Amino acid sequence: MKSESLREAYGKKLVELGRVHKDLVVLDADLSSSTKTQAFGKEFPDRFFNMGISEQSMVTTAAGMALSDLKPFVSTFAIFLTRTYEQIRQSVCYNNINVKFVVTHAGITVGEDGATHQMVEDVGLMSGLPNMKVIVPSDSVETESVIDYLVEKTKTPYYVRLTREKFPVLNEEGYQFREGKNTVLRDGNDLTIFANGSMLSFALQAAEKLKELAIDTAVINVSSIKPMDRSNIIEYAKKTGHIVTAEEHSIYNGLGSRVCEVTSEEYPVPVVRVGMKDSFGKSGKSWELFDYFHMGVNDIVSAGVKSFREEKKYETIS
Amino acid sequence: MEFPSDMEIQDKKLDNKTLFNIAQSARSLIIKMVYSAKSGHPGGSLSIVDILTDLYFKEMVIDPKDPEMPNRDRLVMSKGHASPALYSILALRGYFPQELLMDFRQLNSKLEGHVHRGVPGVESSTGSLGQGLGVAVGMAIASKLKKENYRVFAVLGDGEIEEGSIWESLMAGSKYRLNNLVAILDKNGVQLDGFTKDIMPMGNVYEKVKSFGWNVMEFNGHNFNEIHAAFDFARKSTDKPVFLIANTVKGKGVSYMENNPKYHGSPPASNEEYEQALSEIGARIYEK
Numbered sequence: 001m002k003s004e005s006l007r008e009a010y011g012k013k014l015v016e017l018g019r020v021h022k023d024l025v026v027l028d029a030d031l032s033s034s035t036k037t038q039a040f041g042k043e044f045p046d047r048f049f050n051m052g053i054s055e056q057s058m059v060t061t062a063a064g065m066a067l068s069d070l071k072p073f074v075s076t077f078a079i080f081l082t083r084t085y086e087q088i089r090q091s092v093c094y095n096n097i098n099v100k101f102v103v104t105h106a107g108i109t110v111g112e113d114g115a116t117h118q119m120v121e122d123v124g125l126m127s128g129l130p131n132m133k134v135i136v137p138s139d140s141v142e143t144e145s146v147i148d149y150l151v152e153k154t155k156t157p158y159y160v161r162l163t164r165e166k167f168p169v170l171n172e173e174g175y176q177f178r179e180g181k182n183t184v185l186r187d188g189n190d191l192t193i194f195a196n197g198s199m200l201s202f203a204l205q206a207a208e209k210l211k212e213l214a215i216d217t218a219v220i221n222v223s224s225i226k227p228m229d230r231s232n233i234i235e236y237a238k239k240t241g242h243i244v245t246a247e248e249h250s251i252y253n254g255l256g257s258r259v260c261e262v263t264s265e266e267y268p269v270p271v272v273r274v275g276m277k278d279s280f281g282k283s284g285k286s287w288e289l290f291d292y293f294h295m296g297v298n299d300i301v302s303a304g305v306k307s308f309r310e311e312k313k314y315e316t317i318s
Numbered sequence: 319m320e321f322p323s324d325m326e327i328q329d330k331k332l333d334n335k336t337l338f339n340i341a342q343s344a345r346s347l348i349i350k351m352v353y354s355a356k357s358g359h360p361g362g363s364l365s366i367v368d369i370l371t372d373l374y375f376k377e378m379v380i381d382p383k384d385p386e387m388p389n390r391d392r393l394v395m396s397k398g399h400a401s402p403a404l405y406s407i408l409a410l411r412g413y414f415p416q417e418l419l420m421d422f423r424q425l426n427s428k429l430e431g432h433v434h435r436g437v438p439g440v441e442s443s444t445g446s447l448g449q450g451l452g453v454a455v456g457m458a459i460a461s462k463l464k465k466e467n468y469r470v471f472a473v474l475g476d477g478e479i480e481e482g483s484i485w486e487s488l489m490a491g492s493k494y495r496l497n498n499l500v501a502i503l504d505k506n507g508v509q510l511d512g513f514t515k516d517i518m519p520m521g522n523v524y525e526k527v528k529s530f531g532w533n534v535m536e537f538n539g540h541n542f543n544e545i546h547a548a549f550d551f552a553r554k555s556t557d558k559p560v561f562l563i564a565n566t567v568k569g570k571g572v573s574y575m576e577n578n579p580k581y582h583g584s585p586p587a588s589n590e591e592y593e594q595a596l597s598e599i600g601a602r603i604y605e606k
Contacts, residue, residue, distance in 0.1 A: 025463070046463065049494075057486035060449045064394075064456020064470075067442055070463065072456075087483070090446045091453055095435055 001201075003166040004140035007104045010162060011036030013147040014073065018044050021151060025065055026073045027051055027058050034164075035075040035104045059084040059099075063091035066098045071151065074099060078106035078119035078161060085125060092157050093131045100150050101126075102160040107248035108276070108293065109165040109198055111286040118281030124253025126159040127226045133179070134226040136161045136247075136255075138200040139169045142223055145177040161197065163248070165286050168201040170221075180227040188218035191304050192236040192243050194259050196222045199246035199274070199295070206246075206300035215304055222255055233262045242307040243271040246300050251275040272303040321604050322375075324412075330376050334542040339603050340410055341371040345571050346602035347406040347419055349595045352585035355423035358431065361581040362475060363403035365506040365539070365566040370407045372545045373471060382412040385438045389466045392441045392457050396450020397475035397504060398433040399583070405429055405437065413439035416606045448481025450474065451501055455490050458499040458559075472501045477509030480518045485530070491559040492531030499559040500552045501532075504539065506568035510582045523563060532561040539564030571599055 018024045018040055027049045032038040041048035051058040055076060062072035074081070081088075081103050092099045103122070110117045127134050135158060137143040143162060150158055170185065185200070186207055195203035200221055207217035218236060222229070237243060243263065245256035256273030263269055274295055282289065290296040319339065322332055332340075344367045352358035374380065378391040395404045402422065409416045414437070421427035428436050432445025441457070444450050454472035461468045478484065491499055503523065507514055514520060528534045533555045537544040545564075552560040568582070569575025572595040586592040596602075 023464075049459070051486075051490060052493075054486035054489065056448070056483035057452050057455070057490050060452025060483070060487065061456040061459065061490060063442070063449075064453040064458075065460050066456075067453065068392075068457045068460030068464070070460050086446055087449055087452075090443065091449045094443050 001168040003168050005166045006137060006140055006143045006162040007036045007164070009140035009143040010102055010147060011039045013144045014040045015043050017147065017151045018047065021071060023069065024071045024073070024151065025049065026075065027062050029053055029055050029058050029076045029080065031076050034077070037073070037075045055080050055084045056087050059087040060091050062099045063095060063097060067095065072099050074101050076103060077117065078103040078122045079117055082119065082122055082125055089129055093129045096131045096156055098155045100158050100160070102147070102162060104162045105164045106161045107163055107198065108281045108289045109163045109248065109286040111164070111289065112283050114283035115280040120248070120250045120276045120281065121253070122161065123225055123249050123255070124257070127253065127258070132157045132159055132226070134159045134161070135223055136196040136225055137223050138196055138221055139167050139171055141169055141171040141173065141175050142177055145175060149177050149179070163198060165198065167198055170200055170204070177223065180224050180229055182224070182229040182232040183221040184218060185221055186217070186219040188216040188240060190216045190240055190242065191307060192218040192220060192240045193246060193300065193304070194220050194222045194233065194243065194255060195246040196225070196255060198248045202290070202297045202300055203246050205297045206304065209297065209301045210304050213305065217304065225255060225258060228258055228262065230262050230266070233259055234266045237263050237267045237269045241269050242304070243269055244274060244300060244303045244307060245271065246274040246295070248295070249275055251277055270307045272307045274300050274303050319603055327375055332375055337371055337375060337542050340375060341368045342571070342599055343602045343604040344371060344403065344406040344410060345599045346596055346605050347409070347416065348402040349572070349586065349592065349599065351402045351406070351419050351422040353592050354420050356585060357423055358402055358585060359399040359583050360402065360585060361508060361568040361575055361578070362397060362400045362504065362506065364570045364572060364575065365568050366397070366400050366473060366504045367403045367407065368540050368542070369502060369504070369545055369564055370403055372542060372549070374407050374411045377549045378471070379468070382439065385413060389468050391469045391471065392454070393471040393473065394442050394450040394454045394457070395433045395444050395473050397447065397473055397478055398444030398450070401429070401431065401433045404433055404440070408437065408439040410604060411439070447475065447478040448483040451484055451487040452490070454499060454501070455487050455494070455496065458491070458496040459494055461498055467498070469498045469500065472499070474501055474503050475509070476503055476505040476507065476514050476520065477517070479503065479520065479523070488527060488530040488532065495557065496559040497556050500562060501559070502562045502564055504566055505563055506566045508568040508577060508579050508582060510579065512579050527561045531558060533558045534561045534563065536563040536565065539566035540570055573598060
């Protein structure tokens with residue numbers, strides 16, 4: 001399976017859209033060669049604003065641009081955008097204006113840079129903001145489709161979470177992102193794995209292994225964290241009765257928490273969450289870190305098995 | 319004296335006496351708003367209201383009948399707690415009826431405690447300090463990019479410039495040579511907890527901002543001749559953004575509020591204080 005960079009896809013798409021949309025502007029905070037907005041800056045120097053290492057100024061400037069009917073895209077690393085949480089809250093979300101935040105280097109796949117740069121709390125932070133929508137694309141194809149959608153169809157704040165590493169391309173060419181809709185990548189009857197971002201390809205591998213254990217596993221892409229596809233989650237809670245969530249993020253306030261909210265409100269079933277468990281990251285090779293933090297393929301398999309054990313426990317109690 | 323006609327306002331013909339009467343009427347409305355809401359920020363409203371009067375009745379290109387006019391001048395009230403001042407001036411200028419002012423801070427009123435974009439004439443919601451100058455930078459860049467050539471004004475408090483984000487935005491304004499951007503510092507010397515010189519001494523603001531690459535001028539923010547001179551200075555700046563340091567008095571016009579940190583965020587404490595404030599403000603001939 002070929003792997004592609006999500007941020008490269010983002011940068012490429014921006015340039016493409018910039019040719020058509022003359023009101024598209026891009027802001028970065030001295031990381032444009034890493035976030036890949038640099039390409040836009042080269043082609044459209046008048047519409048590219050390198051704000052320096054001044055994220056607060058970057059976010060409020062973008063707010064002023066959106067209030068003046070431009071379409072600003074704001075990019076930096078996930079970790080550095082969160083320092084402007086309050087600017088995002090007050091000047092962007094409270095005004096409910098057309099500012100798009102596309103961050104890169106989220107999660108532990110920043111690898112060697114270590115804990116200071118591994119942002120695993122951002123989905124929770126951003127999902128908590130009224131008017132903000134949160135998207136976690138799983139591959140380059142989905143990234144392009146999301147950016148297309150944001151420019152063509154939306155006028156409110158969005159947070160799009162990208163990563164540093166290349167990820168396997170899982171979505172077919174021509175795939176179209178649908179806000180608030182999950183995508184079933186593999187159907188199953190015994191267990192559902194809801195995953196997104198880097199964890200989606202792990203989830204598919206885990207499903208293969210679970211098949212050997214006679215657990216027929218569905219794998220569903222939840223790239224639209226907010227709004228969330230509640231009806232799809234309820235449908236699969238009813239159909240399979242067991243759920244695993246997998247995310248390159250804290251299990252608190254991210255995909256896992258949101259899935260638990262939906263199931264506990266609508267149709268309670270055992271849910272086992274795979275992700276960062278209230279800890280900071282660590283230096284290391286990206287792919288080593290997944291195993292270190294118990295977020296690898298085998299950990300997802302174990303979580304799947306565990307979801308059935310939980311059921312037995314309930315049976316014993318009753 | 320009759321309220322000036324739209325024509326007189328648009329032709330920028332108002333004399334200082336008329337501007338003074340408008341400002342005093344706004345002062346009276348400010349006191350009534352915070353007294354009826356039993357909360358709000360009179361001190362910093364009374365210090366900035368003369369400058370806002372001049373902006374909305376003389377300096378800015380605006381049309382209250384068409385608040386969304388594309389090439390209108392913009393004002394971002396970065397010190398969003400001075401909402402009573404901005405709301406009063408917007409009402410006097412005809413953006414909405416004066417009666418609405420008395421619902422200030424009440425449930426279901428559009429007039430939120432801090433400046434809110436849902437109010438006609440308000441460009442951006444503000445209230446958390448340190449953000450409005452950046453928003454103004456973005457608007458000024460947009461004006462140039464879209465060749466709409468409007469000007470942008472940002473009103474800052476002197477406690478507010480303790481926020482580091484203000485200094486980030488000063489750098490950005492300078493980098494992008496935003497000669498269509500005017501920041502106005504309401505330098506009244508008082509913030510919530512006390513005097514700015516004690517809370518966080520800012521030193522020589524004039525030299526600091528100048529060294530950030532802005533054209534700077536200092537003036538008396540309660541004297542209309544000096545206010546006009548400051549805006550003349552701003553209009554003539556073609557190379558850089560402009561930073562106007564308005565020396566003002568916190569609580570200006572109400573003796574017991576003047577220079578008293580208590581009235582940064584408290585209304586008149588009693589009916590006696592309320593009546594005294596209105597009596598000292600005196601001329602409020604444009605109030606309905």
